[in-house]
Amino acid sequence: MNHRFDGRVAVLGLGYIGLPTAVVLATRGVDVVGVDVNPATVEAVAQGRLPFVEPDLATAVSGAVAMGKLTATTETPEADAYVIAVPTPFNPDHTADLSFVRMAVEQIAPRLRGGEVVVLESTSPPGTTARVSEWLAELRPDLTLPHEIQGVPDVHVAHGPERVLPGRIMIEMVTNDRVVGGITRRCAERAAEIYRVFCQGELLLSDASSAEMAKLVENAYRDVNIAFANELSVISDELHLDVWEVIRLANRHPRVNILTPGPGVGGHCIAVDPWFIVGSAPGTSRLIRAAREINDGKPHHVAQQVVNTAARFRDPTIACLGMAYKANIDDLRESPAVEVIETLSDTLPEVEIAVAEPYVNSLPEKLAQRSNVSLQRTASAVERSDIVVVLVDHDQFRSLNRSLLAGKVVYDTRGIWR
Numbered sequence: 353m354n355h356r357f358d359g360r361v362a363v364l365g366l367g368y369i370g371l372p373t374a375v376v377l378a379t380r381g382v383d384v385v386g387v388d389v390n391p392a393t394v395e396a397v398a399q400g401r402l403p404f405v406e407p408d409l410a411t412a413v414s415g416a417v418a419m420g421k422l423t424a425t426t427e428t429p430e431a432d433a434y435v436i437a438v439p440t441p442f443n444p445d446h447t448a449d450l451s452f453v454r455m456a457v458e459q460i461a462p463r464l465r466g467g468e469v470v471v472l473e474s475t476s477p478p479g480t481t482a483r484v485s486e487w488l489a490e491l492r493p494d495l496t497l498p499h500e501i502q503g504v505p506d507v508h509v510a511h512g513p514e515r516v517l518p519g520r521i522m523i524e525m526v527t528n529d530r531v532v533g534g535i536t537r538r539c540a541e542r543a544a545e546i547y548r549v550f551c552q553g554e555l556l557l558s559d560a561s562s563a564e565m566a567k568l569v570e571n572a573y574r575d576v577n578i579a580f581a582n583e584l585s586v587i588s589d590e591l592h593l594d595v596w597e598v599i600r601l602a603n604r605h606p607r608v609n610i611l612t613p614g615p616g617v618g619g620h621c622i623a624v625d626p627w628f629i630v631g632s633a634p635g636t637s638r639l640i641r642a643a644r645e646i647n648d649g650k651p652h653h654v655a656q657q658v659v660n661t662a663a664r665f666r667d668p669t670i671a672c673l674g675m676a677y678k679a680n681i682d683d684l685r686e687s688p689a690v691e692v693i694e695t696l697s698d699t700l701p702e703v704e705i706a707v708a709e710p711y712v713n714s715l716p717e718k719l720a721q722r723s724n725v726s727l728q729r730t731a732s733a734v735e736r737s738d739i740v741v742v743l744v745d746h747d748q749f750r751s752l753n754r755s756l757l758a759g760k761v762v763y764d765t766r767g768i769w770r
C-alpha cells in the first residue's frame with residue numbers, strides 16, 4: 353500500500369518552502385514545474401539561480417535545473433499533483449489573508465482533468481483545506497470533490513504543513529517527521545505518496561483540520577516559551593538581575609527548559625502563525641495572545657533601555673549589531689532588530705546609529721531614508737561607537753575581537769558575549 357508518487361508535480365509559490373520542496377522532488381527524479389507570479393523569481397530559478405539565501409539550496413536548484421527535472425514558469429501547467437506553497441499573511445485584525453491561496457486554486461481549477469491530488473502546504477487556520485475543496489467544487493461543478501461524496505472523488509485534497517527551520521531547510525525537509533491531513537483518509541494517503549519520494553521521517557496521516565491546527569500549535573508553543581524567556585528578561589532588568597544566569601541555573605532542573613530571550617520574535621512563521629489560532633478562537637486563546645503581545649512588545653523595551661543608556665552620554669554614537677530576524681541568515685522579514693533600530697532612530701534623531709549586518713549589502717528602505725542610520729562593517733561600527741547593542745547572534749559577532757569593546761557600554765540582547 354505504500355505507494356510512491358509517479359507523475360508530474362506543479363509547485364505553486366517558489367518561496368522559502370515551495371522552492372526547496374520542488375528541488376527535493378526534482379533531485380529524486382520527479383518532473384517538477386515551479387510556478388510563481390513573480391517573473392523575476394521564475395527567471396532566476398529557470399537559470400538555476402537562487403532568489404534567497406539558504407544553505408545547500410543553490411547547488412540543489414542548479415543541479416535539478418541542469419538535470420532537466422525542474423522547470424519554472426508563471427503559468428500553471430497540467431500536472432498529476434499540485435502543491436500550494438503560497439504566503440498566508442495576516443490581515444490587520446489578525447485573521448488570515450487567504451487571497452493567495454484562493455488565487456492558486458483559481459489557477460489550478462481549469463487544469464484539472466480528474467485523478468489529481470491537490471496539497472495545501474501553506475500554513476493556514478483550521479478549515480482552510482476544506483475551503484480549498486469547496487472553492488474547487490465551485491469552479492469545477494463538473495468534477496466531484498472529497499467534501500461532497502462518500503466514495504472516490506475526481507480530485508483528492510489534503511494539507512501537508514511544512515516544519516522546516518530556515519537555515520536548515522535542506523536537512524529538515526528530508527529528516528523531519530511529516531503530518532499529512534486529508535479531507536478523507538484516502539486524500540491523506542494520496543498526498544503521502546508525494547512526500548514518500550523524499551521524506552525519511554515518519555508520515556503521520558490525519559484529518560486536514562487537525563493537521564492545520566497541529567502546525568499552528570507547534571509555532572505557538574515555541575512563541576509561548578520564548579515569551580516566557582522575554583518576560584523574565586524584562587523582570588530581570590527591573591530587578592537588576594542577570595537573566596542569562598537565572599535561566600542557566602533554572603534550566604539545570606531536569607524538567608525545565610526555558611528558551612532564550614532576545615530583542616523579540618521575528619520571521620514569517622512564529623511571529624504570524626499564533627495569530628491564526630487567536631483569529632479562529634479569539635475568546636479562548638488568552639495565553640497565546642498574551643505571548644504574541646509580550647514578544648511584539650520586546651523591541652520597544654530594548655529600545656527604551658538603550659535610550660536610557662544614551663541619556664548618560666553627551667553626544668553618543670550607537671552601534672547596532674544585526675538586522676536579520678535570527679542568526680546566520682539574510683532574512684529581514686518581521687525582524688525585531690530592524691524595529692529596535694527604527695525606534696532608536698525616531699527617538700534619538702540627533703544620535704548617529706552605525707548598523708552592522710554582514711548578510712546584507714544595503715539598508716532596507718525604511719532605514720535607508722533616515723539620515724542618522726548608516727550601514728558599516730562590524731569592526732568600524734563598534735570602533736566608532738560608545739554603546740554597542742547586540743541584536744542578532746550571528747557567528748561573526750560572536751567571534752568579534754573583544755578588545756574592541758573596551759570602554760564601551762554593551763547591551764547584549766542575545767547573550768553572546770557572556
Ligand code: SAJ
Pocket residue numbers: 475514515516517518570571574578611612613614615616617618619620621622623625677678679
Ligand atoms: N528566538 C528567540 N529565542 C529562542 C528561539 C528563537 O528569541 O530561544 C527568536 C529568533 O531569534 C527569531 C524567532 O524567535 O526571531 C523565530 O526563530 P525560530 O528559529 O524559533 O523559528 P523560525 O520562525 O525560523 O521557524 C519556525 C520553526 N518552528 C518551530 O521550531 C516550532 C520551524 O520548524 C517552522 O517550520 C517554521 O517556524 C515555519 O515555517 O513555520
